[in-house]
Amino acid sequence: MKGKSKRSRVELFKTLLIIFLVLLTVFLIGETQIFAQFFGGKTFSSVIASSGSRTPLPLWNEEADPYSSEAAQPLFLAVTGSQGGHYGVKYYEAELDSVYSSAATLIGEVIGSAGEPVQISENEWRASLASQNIFVDYLHPFPLSLISSWFGSEPAVSSSRHSARKLCISSPDGSAVHLSYIDSGSGLFYSAPTSVLFPSLAHVLQLYQPGSDHFAFELGKVYSGCDPYLLILSDTAAPAAVSPLSLSSSDLDRAAAAFSVNPNTASHFTESDGTRVYVESGCSLRISENGILTYRNISGEGRLSAADGAMQDTLADVVKYSKKLVETAQGSSGGASRIYLTAVETSGKTYTLSFGVYISGIPLLRSDGLTSYVTVENGIVASAQILLHDYSLSEQAETVLPEMQTAAMTSGGREPLLCYAETGGSVSARWVFQ
């Protein structure tokens, strides 16, 4: 009996040993590179360790990103601290981005929390520009409600009627923060109190040393010929030379794909000048060899519509959708250009949005006057024209007159604007007066 019991204990031990050895084998296999090959280079123990310490998260879908950035950014910015002296930035993308990134949250808070605006005198507007402030110039006027939507909020009902290009976030008394602006429709000056506390403004102001830049009205008679609220830099960097990038066949295919036309399967014909023409489901798409895309929705039931859930019919949604459409069509060929909204025309439920090309913070103007635009009717893209070219910056700098001299030569209340002018395939920097 004793021997039988001993034997059964040995058998039990053997069984347990086998189980242990099987488990050990599984673990050891998991620790080898054979296992790691199937689990992204991770061994069994590291997979277990990482699954315990980190929350598994779903993958971010860039395409479905509902948090797209603003359709336009300020082209001119000036920061004025308690010691006075404007620190201005223009025509220099890296510096514009740097100043804007430090002030963007504040700009959003100020516009979004602004209360009822009251009309102010021009002298009060000038006093705002002279006090501790951040001056923001979008170059083109936009509805305040639209600007506010880029920051995820809505302004007060009254100010949402206004459009502005030039805004001033100021605190004349060093306590309350106000939003002042010139309403582009009436040309009148307005100011509104905000919920922003002065330390938030002071935090941005203290990042910058007092500068030596001026507004034209501060410089006396010599500059009386130009827009009094033109920000004039005492020293401007020479713009880099720019050249257009040539378009490849894949660039044109990508542009067609942005309009839901598959260039490999869609039937098309080519006109004598090389323009590809696609006609599909009541829509026509023409892409010329010189990079001009023209889309027409003849049927009124387009493929690019609110029906796909991508676009609602508020101005903010239409702008977001249209900018993405233009950017997708233009694509990124490694060029230096950015696309910003430049104009909004609204007529009932019809919106026409124009987009401009900016290279290193400087607008590009074509000699033929063409610009990209998208027209949206009742939530459907009715027509579009997109200029597909991208541009590259070179190491060489262009020579242009300093802004101080150019502004002194300006007359009739106009504004000198440094731009890249594209004529016959070549691009050069020059001043234009608008």
Add this chain to the structure above:
Amino acid sequence: MNTKKLKTIIIIILLLVDIAFGALIISDRTAERRHQSRTLSDLVEVMDKNGIAFIPESIPEVSDLYVLKCTRDISSEAVIASSLIGECSAQDLGGGLYSYENANGSVRFRSNGEFEAALIPSRDAPREDIVSDALSVLDRAGIPVNQRYSSFENGSVSFACTADGTEVFGCSVTLSYSSGRLSSVSGTRPTGSPQYRTADPLISAPTALVRFLSLMSSGGYICTRIENMDICYFMSVSTSGLCTLSPVWQIYTDAGLFYINAVTGALVSV
């Protein structure tokens, strides 16, 4: 063949298989260590040629980090506010500003993760151990922080915030005590818990260091010694409120601290 013999044979086979796998693993690990050591010596040599002494004795391995995305979590702000001042309700001031206020004080949140609480000191007994009290306040508020304080002076103690257990550069919370009683809490925290991640692979530490070298020469920086390197998150909040936590390599040098984006390899300006 009876069961007893079969078990014995299985045990012998399994033992042999385990020994074989054990040998394979030891060989893999040895090769890996040799590879790391060769990488380190190559790196030291490259740095040396560029006049930079590489002090760390080992190169940190790429952690299991991703670019994380999150949206603003207003409910987490309400938890922070109520844990600091008691029962209160949110007031939407517009522009992403939220304020909470009652007789115990006020708390204000901004869309970029900054917040500030001004508290009316309680009549409770003054805290003797400020650090442990501060940690319990942050725990109640649901703000994940590194348990070791980053600074402690004049009655104020600061902690670095963490996301998924990794420190977030530029995000810290400071608790100030007046006569042993909590009087203010301020700082910047990620605007919400991570909700999404990207699939972007991270660049390894040696790649980041080589990138650092090239940025040093192109940017005209001068440094003669790399003292340490580590990985952390860098927070950026878009104007529309999307918070992105990007892994960055922190490179401690005698010329200061540099940050290299661990996905793009770009120098992060702070």
